[in-house]
Amino acid sequence: MTNSVLGLDKSGVDKVVEKLNTLLSSYQVYYQNLRGYHWNIVGKDFFELHLKFEEYYNNAQVKIDEIAERILTLEQTPLHSFNKYLDNAAVQIHENVTDGAEAVSQIQKQLEQLINLQREALKLAEENDDIATSDLLTQYISEQEKTVWMLKSFLS
Numbered sequence: 001m002t003n004s005v006l007g008l009d010k011s012g013v014d015k016v017v018e019k020l021n022t023l024l025s026s027y028q029v030y031y032q033n034l035r036g037y038h039w040n041i042v043g044k045d046f047f048e049l050h051l052k053f054e055e056y057y058n059n060a061q062v063k064i065d066e067i068a069e070r071i072l073t074l075e076q077t078p079l080h081s082f083n084k085y086l087d088n089a090a091v092q093i094h095e096n097v098t099d100g101a102e103a104v105s106q107i108q109k110q111l112e113q114l115i116n117l118q119r120e121a122l123k124l125a126e127e128n129d130d131i132a133t134s135d136l137l138t139q140y141i142s143e144q145e146k147t148v149w150m151l152k153s154f155l156s
Helices: 010-040 046-073 082-088 100-127 131-155
Strands: none
Touching: 010 046, 010 082, 010 100, 046 100, 046 131, 100 131
16 A cells, blocks of 8 residues: 555645545535525616626536546545535535625625635645645635725626
């Protein structure tokens, strides 16, 4: 039995994967929240927000797949049940949101939570020389910081 995965220390990989599974779980809840906002939004901003929320959940779906595939690349198993997602997610479930401003505010807060989780995972990845995970998370953070700015602008 080897102590490395792709040339990385196995104990470091275990720590990174644990954080990636938390991130994966959080993205799954975020994704489902976005679907609910998309389906249930009403009001004067309906057309604009309905399309924007679809864009966001499609983007989240891609990230979910990339995170799970990174975990698999690191020779571990991504969480893949709703029970595990709910047990491990940092993002909370939001149901029956119909108001556009409330939905946008919730998305902003959830993205900020995801950014913080990604920073934690990024730090672990960097400490363990996991450049590929670091690169993936850096891209997410950069994109989402801009999205948070845009959401705040929408709300002001």
